[in-house]
Amino acid sequence: MKNVLLALVLGTSLWAYGEGVLYWAPHGCDTGKAAAAAHGGHGKGESAMFAAMNLEGNATARLVLPDLSLRPLRFDRNTVMLPPPKMGGYYALVAESESPGNVRSAVRYLSLFGRPADVSPTRLTALPKTALEIIPDPLHREHDRYTGSKTYRFVAMFKGKPLTNVPLVLETRRSGAQTFTSGPDGAAEVTLPDDFANVTPGRGNKPSEFLLTLRHEEGGIRYVTTFSMPYSPNPNNHWQSQEWGAAAAALGFLGGLFLYRRSRKGGQNG
């Protein structure tokens, strides 16, 4: 309860995106995009460079590959450059930093193209990567994306055990912080806001970023972890009409019934 209140107070009064927590964000510089283009495996226009925001202390970064092997990454200031992907599938980008009484971590997932690794993505998400972790259950599917107005499940885990009744704080660039509380199995259902401005019909909309933050204190140590990913506007809120879709299906159905009547008349005449 104390945690929930603390999160609410922080969320409503002190809100600023990612304030004071370590989190991953794509670094959209030309070098990162050029590296991604040269590597192949990244989507068009995506960057191979990521920045660990609010980085301080002795921080480390590593990449968990789709086959669950680890590859250390080297920080250049607060950025890392991903190596060319040797295999296709989900990768986990992990950062950790420690200072007296504090352990901070950040996890982000990427789906890259290439020869598939023969390991299920569920094993990658379940693999303990940091002491305190937000596990997507599941991640969005390959070729899919997190979308506004849709609800996703995330599990709060501490040292391999689910944390019940703890707040997960959701932030986006355009909306204030919202708190979702984990249930008995440690899972929280998080609905992403569809808070995009100037949405244009079709695929031209750039995704925005959301950030989930989880805090836990144990043995006098404060743990904070984040999960950050891009999300996109929901077409059904902007340029797709489900009502008109249902009407068109009903029209098709009526057309079929009209053909039925014609076939009966034809049968009777013939």
Next chain:
Amino acid sequence: MDKFLTVTALRRVVQLTAFFFFVYGATVFTTFYTDDKLTQALPALSCAYDMKSGDYCALIPLQHQMDHRVSTLFTGDSGIMQALMGTAITVATVALLILILNKAFCGWLCPLGFFQESVGMIGTKLGMKQLPSLSVETVNKIRPVKWFIFLFLVLIFPLLTGIGMLGHEWGSPFCSICPSRIMTTLAVGDMNQLYISQAGWGYTLLSLIADLLFGLMIALALFVRQPFCRICPILPMQTLFKKIGLLRLVKNGSSYCEGCSNCVKACPMDIYEIGNPAVNANITHTDCTLCGRCVEFCPHDGVMSFKYGPATILTSSKESFKKRSKIDKWWKG
């Protein structure tokens, strides 16, 4: 109990099981991740847009490969191996599956095929007069449509999209109009695929066709057998490999077939050719779904049969014909 043991009864059990696997299978057998699917190359309409499906059809990777890989042959962005390897793997997987089950994927496993048959059963029970067979002329007019869809919507339009000659909406145009996309997603409680898009004329056109086709298919299935199967682009793809299929429909009408046309009347795809004289010949037609109804309704011993390699696994007989006809009369009331 024995009186209900027919090929159709067995097929219904297999279809129902397959339906649950292909529509809801990710909840039990696999996960919803693409990496965890069994093949991603089924020669049947099991939809990738359904996040709970156990596996999905070959048409979505085929369209994507045309758009993103094969097109690079023309744009010069990659080598031949990189451009064709994905398609080669998909096509080889399809060939392997057809070797094992041939066109029975349609008649025994396809979720959309089962859905249409179920709607047909509802139509019968609602007392709607069933159209017994389409005329030869109508069948001949409809048959080329599936080739058009296969060539243009599965291969050519996606390829032209990859080359840059068409907009993005034409990258997977068959999926955009496929009624299985709407049916299977609705079946798992996802309403997001029934829509009209306003993102441009191409998107609007494709979404409009999809919704109209979905509604039309349901209404037609109430009184016409297998309406969408007749134009399904899976059939041409299966046809490319049907010669290697171990399972096949064989007719041996040398001495007994009296040309009663019961097989033609029983055929849900109205394949008139199966009524033609044939001596120990493989008569698995392009449109055949290997449902086995022609074997069940043939009143002559040993004229129609299913063969798997050298083995005969099902053959027509007077006895099974009588039994099947009785059940049919009971069902239709």
